[in-house]
Amino acid sequence: MDDENFESQKLKNDAVYDFVRDRKVVKDPKVLTKSKFLNGLQCPKLLWMRCNAPEAIPLPSDRLQQVFDVGHKVGELAMTRFPGGARIQEDDFLRNIEETKTLLAAANPKPIYEAGVMAGRLFSRADILVPSSLGIGYWDIVEVKCGTDLKDVYLQDIAFQRYCYELAGLKIGRCFLMHINSDYVRDGDIDVQEFFALVDVTDKVALLSGEIKKTIDGFLAIVDMPTCPGISIGKHCNKPYECQMKLSCWAFLPPGNVLELRGNKDKAFQMLDQGIVLLKDIPKNAKLSDTRAIQYQCALAGKPHVDLPAIVAFVKGMKYPLYFIDFETIFEAIPRFNGTSPYQQIPIQFSVHVQEIPGGELKHYSFLQKSPADPRKDFLDSLCACTGIQGNVVVYNRTFEESHVLNKMKDSFPEYESRIADICSRMADLLDVFRSFLYYHPDQRGSASIKKVLPVLGGKSYKDMAISDGGQATTEYSRVTYGDQVDPADRQKVYTDLEDYCALDTIAMVDILAALEALQKG
Ligand code: SF4
Structure with a gap:
């Protein structure tokens, strides 16, 4: 996953969490909740569909439960930063509103978690409402997010909540965004003071307040339209996160369409x-x-396009023996192991194929952590044992293996620092050939991903694999390794599938390099 997709995934985690909670709680589809408000900001068509044909919006199924669980755990942790509060029944819409009213009117106000209010056709539920230091009867809004910095979409979210609460007669003092602090390093139990960054966004939210009534009135008018507004696809389909409707809205695009053009769209x-x-x-x-x-x-x-001289130079630059390596990782909002940070990529698996001479026999080495313990030291031990001391280490997207995985382990395991530096210094990135268009086949459809390159150059495909992409590998690994009540046979099958998947990634590199070598021979 590249950096841009990684950031977008964090945003999507928040959006999916809110989307699912809304569906569970707010049964009237024409009520405007904050997640629908955010949908409206992204696209009027998406808003209309949410309110008039919600069944036509596909759920992000495979990762849904896991994403929801992450949001839930982060939310639970956030509550402990404001202890002594009252938890409101989450799943019962009317009871939520009634309990909130009672708690807001209490003589000795205390923090309220999941306080829901209804104002006309608007429903808002702040993660945490805290009695404000600005005066008796005032409340501060604390919105909790799984992201790691302040995003415009979060401010819009809080502005909607503030408007809704004030419309319902509440006096709002300050507004806070509580997001995850990416610099936090776990040392024992999670320290909630350090894990979260609490940012006062009152002034920034106030800047949005002038427009919010007009925006909401406009959105309610869209919700009430008898037919779906005709909206063309555009950059908004991916901003602030990938829209759940893309599969249907973009379905008219045939292979070889202009959106395959690389770069800005x-x-x-x-x-x-x-x-x-x-x-x-x-x-x-x-x-x-x-x-x-x-x-x-x-x-x-x-x-295809072939820049033969540049490809020949790349292939000739390879120093044998070659070590084709690929890692699989988990990256969790709440770091699991001491010495790790939120969303740090923790390697749980590698595959290494070793080739001594061009076209020579392959030796295969692999590692897969099959227990919930911290895998990093065993991973490094095993990797160092099978990557030799000379010859190129071939990767596909060096940034991931070098910067996101190996270099991140140096602080926790300084004894491996020189070996990590040696492995990284020997890396050759096969992705460079395709990212810089030394080779391009129209069937890649604008992508340099190994999943697109392998079928056109290596003649193999990931499509029949039980595990066929990195996201699925992460999800399945976490499910069977950290989950409760996992059938041992299920666990073993997933581990076998993971071994197959990771091995295909390195075999793919072997095949792609062989195909590039073959090009020079004509
Ligand atoms: S895919 Fe694009 S056009 Fe379709 S609903 Fe989503 S944002 Fe709107």
């Missing part, structure tokens, strides 16, 4: 607006960057 969306759907229909005189021009030419010719 502004121009591609402009082309779509002008009726240019296919790459090959782009006017000949259109100005395109070098890489986009390659995609265009490939679409016209229906053939």
Whole structure:
């Protein structure tokens, strides 16, 4: 997962959590909740669908429960930062509102968790309401997020809540965002003071207040429209997070469409607006960057682009023996092990294929942590034992293995520092060939991912694998390793599937390099 996708995943975690909670609690689909309000900011069509045809919105199924559990655990932890409060019944909409009213009117106010209020057609439920130091009868809003910094969408979220509470007659003092502190390092029990960053966003939220009534009135008008507003696809489909409706809204796009153009999508969306759907229909005189021009030419010719001299230089630069390596990781909002931080990539598995000479026999080594214990030391031990002291270590996206995994372990395991430095210094990144378009096949559809490159160059595919991507590997590993009441046969099957999946990643690199070598021989 690249950095941009990783950040977007954290945002999506919050969105999915709110989405599921809303569905569980608010039965009237035409009530505007904060998650629907945020949907409206992203796209009027999405808002309308949420309120008028919610069954047509696919749930992000495979990771849903896990994402929901993460949000729930972070929320539970956040409450302990404001102890002594009252927890309101979460799953019963009307009871939630009634209990909130009682607690808000109490003679000795105390923090309220999950306080729900209804104001006209608006429903809001703050994660935590705290008696404010600004005066008797005032309450501070504390919104808890799984993200690690302040995002505009969080401010909009809090602005909606503030408006809704004030409409219901509450006096709101200050507004706080409580997000995860990415610099926190676990040492024993989670220290909630350090784990969360509490940011006073009162002034920033106030800046949004002037527009909020107009925005909400506009959204309620959209909700009441008899038919879905016609909205074209655009950058908004991925901002602030990938829309759940993309599968259906983007389904009309055929292979070879202009959205496959690499990089910023502004121009591609402009082309779509002008009726240019296919790459090959782009006017000949259109100005395109070098890489986009390659995609265009490939679409016209229906053939791959090969920068043979550069590929030959890359292949000749390889120093044997070659160690093809790939890691699988978990990354959790609440760090599981001492010495680790929120969302740190913790390696739980590797596959290494070793090849002594070009086209030579392969030796395979693997590691998979099969217990809930901290895997990092055994991982490093095993990795160092099978990666030799000379020859290239071949990876696919060096940033991940080097920066996100190996270098992050140096502080906890200083005795491995020189070995980590040696492995990293020997890395050769196969992704460079495809990211810089030394080779490009139209069937890659604009992607340099190994999942797209392997079928066109290596003739294999991930599609029949029981585990077929990194996200699924993480989810399944966590489920069977840290979950309760897991059937041993289920656990063993997942471990076998993980071994197969990780091994395919390194075999894929072997095959891709062999295919590149074959290109130079014609
Ligand atoms: S995919 Fe795009 S156009 Fe479709 S509902 Fe989502 S944001 Fe709107």
